Amino acid sequence: DQQVKQNSPSLSVQEGRISILNCDYTNSMFDYFLWYKKYPAEGPTFLISISSIKDKNEDGRFTVFLNKSAKHLSLHIVPSQPGDSAVYFCAAHSGGSNYKLTFGKGTLLTVNP
């Protein structure tokens, strides 16, 4: 059973507009959430994270929102740039000290010039 779901395999937006990537989860024990970005032929790189005690975290053009009651988080990129074109993975941690993460299947974002 997939515990972290990214239901949109792909998303296409125009440069300068907002990109919104969504992620849903089923495990209520998840206490920390992360977004990773992956370019082709490279390893994923950390983008932004949020603790379950917060509902928003912002870092430059990137903002993550967490709605615990809906078990939903989203990543907003404003304004979107062509260099943001990549696969974005949502990941969640379920507590404990082992730092194990459960990843979603990813969303391919394409930002068109």
Place this chain on the structure above:
Amino acid sequence: NAGVTQTPKFQVLKTGQSMTLQCAQDMNHEYMSWYRQDPGMGLRLIHYSVGAGITDQGEVPNGYNVSRSTTEDFPLRLLSAAPSQTSVYFCASSYGWEQYFGPGTRLTVT
């Protein structure tokens, strides 16, 4: 700092062959892990380690072995390669929530 390094970058194996994928990190991270990435499947955890001498299974451990004799190294062994193990393999390390990934090894089993 080289970060997380993986060798080889590419490998082709025949069914039944064995091999070891190497992973090393120079950040003194206690936590290390191996993932595989398959089309439409995201990143799935194979094995992980919380420190030297301590390893545990992840979501898809069958057909793989690991050991952690030093903080720096975390090799992944394929005992008898199968076509289902064709994938891209990523090693990661961390001291906290943020995991640092290596560049990956693309493995093809024919």
